[in-house]
Amino acid sequence: MNELIRRSGLEPLFDDVFKGFFVRPLSLVGKDDLTSGIRLDVKEDDNAYTIHAELPGVKKEDIQVQVDxxxxxxSAEVKRESEQKEGEKVLRSERYYGRVSRTFTLPVDIDESGATAKSNEGVLELVLPKKTQASTHKLTVE
Incomplete structure (x- = not known):
């Protein structure tokens, strides 16, 4: 019985030692990477929504935006390469290729014909005009 108790007492130690052992190398890519998702700022005025999405290091041709x-x-294709050298000797080389995406809904439908998208220094700016609600038209019955 004591044997079981002693082994149980050591399990948390081994859990801490090996926890994330095979996952940690992915975190070496850097804190500014997109593996954790696309960060957004959403602003609204009477006519439109303005969205700023952080996409550091992503080329504009690798970004896709869909409005429905x-x-x-x-969504975006992310490509990161990092290499550290000491003279001619490579000490570390890391690569990350992948796709990130973010989907969200807004309270009002978007007028796709007036929507714009610009990418500038790692920030995607979307201006999404609100669709005007169809006005009610009263008909006179003859």
Whole structure:
């Protein structure tokens, strides 16, 4: 019985030692990477939504934006390469290739014909005009 108790007492130690052992190298890519998702700022005025999405290091041709009613999807191909050398000897080389995406819904449908997207220094700016609600027209019955 004591044997079982002693082994149970050591398990948390081994859990801490090996916890994330095979996952940690992915975190070496850097804190500014997109593996954790696309960060957004959303602002609203009477006529439109303005969205700023952080996409550091992503070329504008690698970004896709889709608008369907009030649903907005942003996706991007992410390519990161890092190499550290000491003279001619490579000490470390890391590569990350992948796709990130973020989908969200807005309270009002978007007028796709007036929507714009610009990428500048790692920030995607979307201006999404609100679709005007169809006005009610009263008909006179003859």
């Amino acid at each position: 009613g009030n649903r907005v999807s942003i």
